[in-house]
Amino acid sequence: MHNYDVVVAGGSVSGLFAAREIAISGFKVCVLEEDHEIGTPEHCGGVISMTGLNELGILPSIKSAYADIKEAEISSLNHKFTVSAKNQKVLIIDRREFDKQIAFQAQRNGADIKTMCRVISINHNDKNISSNNPQNIGSDDKHNFIIKTNNEIFSSKFFIDARGISSLIQTNRKGVLLSAQYEIYSKNFxxxxxxIKFDSVRFPGFFAWVIPTGHGKAKVGVAGNAINVVPTIKRYLDEICSSYSTIRKIFAPIWVAGPTPSFIRGRYVIVGDAAGQTKPTTAGGIYSCGMGGILAGRSISQYLHGHEEKLFDYEKNWFSKFGSEFEKMLLFRKLIERLDNRAIDKIFDTISKSNLDEISNSTDFDFHSSAISKILGIKGITKILNALVGNELRRIF
Ligand SMILES: Cc1cc2nc3c(=O)[nH]c(=O)nc-3n(C[C@H](O)[C@H](O)[C@H](O)COP(=O)(O)OP(=O)(O)OC[C@H]3O[C@@H](n4cnc5c(N)ncnc54)[C@H](O)[C@@H]3O)c2cc1C
Structure with missing residues (x-):
C-alpha cells in the first residue's frame, strides 16, 4: 500500500496542475494515469490565449507551440465575417508536449506520476464509491481513501477526480455532444x-472548425447534437479542401452543459472536465479546467496545513472567476440551439465592418461573452432574435 496525502486520478491538465500546487506546498501527491504516456492520446484543438497560459503559470516551450493566431473567420451558409485577435495573443499548442511540461513542473516539485495505472475502485469508510458519485461521503468524514488500480493499491487523505468527461457522462449524458477531429495536411490552410462554420442542419448546437498547426497542417473538426460524425466530417473536408491526407483521427465526446453544482464532497474533490469546467460555447477547457486544478490544489494544501475552512475556497474562487461568464455562455448556447440556418444567415449579413472593428478591439478570448453580447446587441440582430427567442434574449441582457 502506497500512502499519500493526495491521490489524483487522471494525468491531464486539471490533475497535473492540482498535483503541481500540492507538491509546491510540500505535501505527498501521486497522479495516476491510465494511458501509457502523459499527453497521449491527445484529444484537443490546443487553442489557448497567452493570458490564460500566464495565469496557469506555464510558458509553452518551442516544441509545444505550433502557431500564433491573427484572426478567426466565422461563416454561416452564405455569409462570413472575420474577427481579428488585436487585443490578445492566441496560440495553438501541442497538448502532447504541453501536458508533459506541466507534468515536469509537478515532478520537479516532488509529485509522483504513474502511467499505465488505471483507477479501478475507490473505497472510503468501507464503502465503495462508484465513479463520480461520492454522495455517500459525509462532509466531515475523515477516513482515508483506498484506491485500487490495475497493479497497485494507494491510500490517501484526499482523492481528486480528474478523469475527464468519462466521470461526468456516467451520471449525466444530457450535456454531451459527439465530435470528430482529424489532423490533416492540405495546401488550402x-x-x-x-x-468556424455554423450550419444548424449539419452541426446542430455546435459548429465545424479548422485549427491550423503550421506548414499546411490543421486540425479539422465537427461536433453536434446526435450527429453521425464520420460522414459529417468527410463532407466538411471535401467542401474546404480540394485534396488532403489524414494522419490522425479522434472521436471524443465534448461537454457543453456547464459546471456541476458542487466540486467538493468531504475530501473527494472533482476538477476539470469531470466537474464540467469547460466553456459551454466552444467546449474549450485548457484554461478553465487548468484553473480548476490550480484552485483545488491550493485549497487542499491550505486544508492540509490546518486551515480546514479554506477547502471551500476552491469552489468559491472558481465560481467567482468563471460562474457568471459560464451562465451567459449557457444562455448563448440555448439561443444558438434554437436558430435555423435562415436566422443565422440573416444575423451574419447584418454585421457591419464598423461592428467588427469594435468587436475585434474588445474581444477577450477567455471571457468572450461580452463580444457575443455586442453582436446580439446590434440593432438589426436584436430585431431578428426578438422575433425568434425574445425571452432568452432578455435574460442575456
Ligand atoms: C475534439 C476536442 C477539441 C478540443 N479543443 C480545445 C481547444 O482548442 N482549446 C481548449 O481550451 N480546450 C479544448 N478541448 C477541451 C480540453 O481538451 C479539455 O477541456 C481538457 O483536456 C480537460 O482536461 P482534464 O484534465 O479535465 O481532462 P482530460 O484532458 O479529459 O483528462 C482526463 C485524464 O484522465 C485519465 N483517466 C480517465 N479515467 C481514468 C482512470 N480510471 N484511471 C486513471 N486515469 C484515468 C485519461 O486518460 C486522461 O488523461 C477540446 C476537447 C475536444 C474533445
Missing amino acids: ESDKIR
Missing part, C-alpha cells in the same frame, strides 16, 4: 487563421 492559412497558418494564422482559425475557421
